[in-house]
Amino acid sequence: MNTTVRVLEGIPAAPGMALGRAFILRTPLETVPRYSIAPSALPGELERFRRAIQTSREQMESLLTGVELDDELRAIFEAQLMVLEDPLLIDQTRERISDRQINAEQALAVEINSISEFLLKSKEAIFRERVADLEDIGNRLLSNLMDVPGGDIRAEQIRKLPPDAILVADDISPSLMLHIRFVGGIAVESGGVTGHMAILSRSRGIPCVVGVRDLLNTVSDGMDILLDAENGRLCLQPGEAERRQYAGYLKTRRREATRTITSPVNTACGQSIALWTNLSDVDETTDDRIQGASGVGLFRTEFLYLKNRKLFNDYTGQKNIYGQIFQNLHGQTVTFRLLDVGGDKRLPASANVHQRQLRGIRFLLANRWLLESQLRAIYEAALDAEIGDGICRLMVPMVSTVEEMEAVRHSFD
Numbered sequence: 376m377n378t379t380v381r382v383l384e385g386i387p388a389a390p391g392m393a394l395g396r397a398f399i400l401r402t403p404l405e406t407v408p409r410y411s412i413a414p415s416a417l418p419g420e421l422e423r424f425r426r427a428i429q430t431s432r433e434q435m436e437s438l439l440t441g442v443e444l445d446d447e448l449r450a451i452f453e454a455q456l457m458v459l460e461d462p463l464l465i466d467q468t469r470e471r472i473s474d475r476q477i478n479a480e481q482a483l484a485v486e487i488n489s490i491s492e493f494l495l496k497s498k499e500a501i502f503r504e505r506v507a508d509l510e511d512i513g514n515r516l517l518s519n520l521m522d523v524p525g526g527d528i529r530a531e532q533i534r535k536l537p538p539d540a541i542l543v544a545d546d547i548s549p550s551l552m553l554h555i556r557f558v559g560g561i562a563v564e565s566g567g568v569t570g571h572m573a574i575l576s577r578s579r580g581i582p583c584v585v586g587v588r589d590l591l592n593t594v595s596d597g598m599d600i601l602l603d604a605e606n607g608r609l610c611l612q613p614g615e616a617e618r619r620q621y622a623g624y625l626k627t628r629r630r631e632a633t634r635t636i637t638s639p640v641n642t643a644c645g646q647s648i649a650l651w652t653n654l655s656d657v658d659e660t661t662d663d664r665i666q667g668a669s670g671v672g673l674f675r676t677e678f679l680y681l682k683n684r685k686l687f688n689d690y691t692g693q694k695n696i697y698g699q700i701f702q703n704l705h706g707q708t709v710t711f712r713l714l715d716v717g718g719d720k721r722l723p724a725s726a727n728v729h730q731r732q733l734r735g736i737r738f739l740l741a742n743r744w745l746l747e748s749q750l751r752a753i754y755e756a757a758l759d760a761e762i763g764d765g766i767c768r769l770m771v772p773m774v775s776t777v778e779e780m781e782a783v784r785h786s787f788d
Contacts, residue, residue, distance in 0.1 A: 380610050380617060383587050383594075385562065387607040388573035391582030393560035394613070394621045395539035397598045399591065400529050400547065402514050407484040408521070412476050420472055424479040427519040432459050434515065438550060440681050451549050454505075455512045464490060464509070480520050487513040511548040530554040541600045543590060547572045555581065556658065560602040562609055564590045584609060656682070657696060660703035670708035673770065674700070676749070677716050690748050697756035701767075708766050714739060714749055715772040735773025740782055747786050754787075 412420050435456045471482035491506045539559040546565040552575045560582040576583035582604035601610040601617050610617050651672030680686045739746040757767045
């Protein structure tokens with residue numbers, strides 16, 4: 376390898392290699408607007424802060440219900456939701472706005488930094504680890520104060536990145552990782568191989584290197600980087616030798632992928648079996664996970680609605696989404712599980728539903744308009760796509776009686 380190329384060392388957290396330009400993720404805490412508030416305008420500023428809290432709470436509740444989470448990740452988001460009720464942060468921010476007559480963003484940033492410094496001095500790891508939760512929810516509050524769509528200015532930045540971008544940051548929070556799907560790779564100064572960022576990177580096939588010392592002091596926006604997450608290395612401004620290495624890696628990966636996808640799936644004794652994939656998002660119908668699968672064995676439709684809550688009352692939007700799924704799958708069989716909401720999956724107030732404590736088919740039968748709207752959207756999308764017999768299948772959730780299935784069949788009449 377070219378000895379003139381500068382190399383930073385880190386820890387491999389998710390395997391792979393990527394070549395692209397660096398994009399440094401900056402948090403709202405680094406770019407907070409600062410200005411004074413006239414005494415007569417203080418009630419309006421406090422109201423603006425209250426609205427940001429309410430919006431952040433609704434967004435966190437949506438995260439808890441609209442995305443599949445493991446128990447540990449769910450516990451993190453529930454803890455962040457509790458921070459929104461923490462008087463140490465919320466009440467003191469209100470007091471700082473009133474006493475110092477400053478804008479809400481400035482007051483909030485000061486409180487977050489003050490509490491973070493205090494926690495980082497603790498000898499107890501549990502308190503030091505809480506800093507990440509505090510800063511994550513603080514960034515969300517600041518983004519909402521600055522009217523950033525979705526409650527995270529960084530998520531908006533990520534959505535505009537080219538697919539080969541190398542994300543560079545001190546660390547990346549779990550909630551932000553949920554937005555990261557199509558990037559070349561990730562490099563961070565902090566974090567470890569057992570952290571949620573590393574776990575989510577591995578599950579999404581995004582090469583990741585953690586624990587890179589002096590990363591933010593060395594890398595600049597737009598710098599060419601070869602990220603080698605097989606060996607925990609970042610080559611800055613790679614030369615021809617490094618680029619040839621990357622080209623060879625890609626050639627090997629493509630050859631292995633082609634062999635895996637086209638190979639038959641057999642048991643040790645030679646019995647051929649079919650492998651199906653589970654999906655919960657339209658974007659996933661174009662992922663590598665569908666390649667080589669016999670079809671979609673389970674499509675969890677509730678996550679479509681919980682991600683875009685307007686769908687509950689938007690038949691046309693539902694039909695368009697199912698049509699896109701049929702189009703992306705190119706004739707592969709798909710099994711849609713009908714809406715499995717209610718109970719612990721909190722619904723938006725805009726969804727005019729009854730018996731929210733019910734689950735599965737019992738919830739749908741208590742809100743028959745919702746059941747019939749979904750069935751009609753799937754049916755008409757399938758007709759428009761001109762799919763063959765047996766391509767579209769339905770799964771009815773949590774059926775306990777024959778009468779429940781008969782009621783579903785009557786909905787087709």
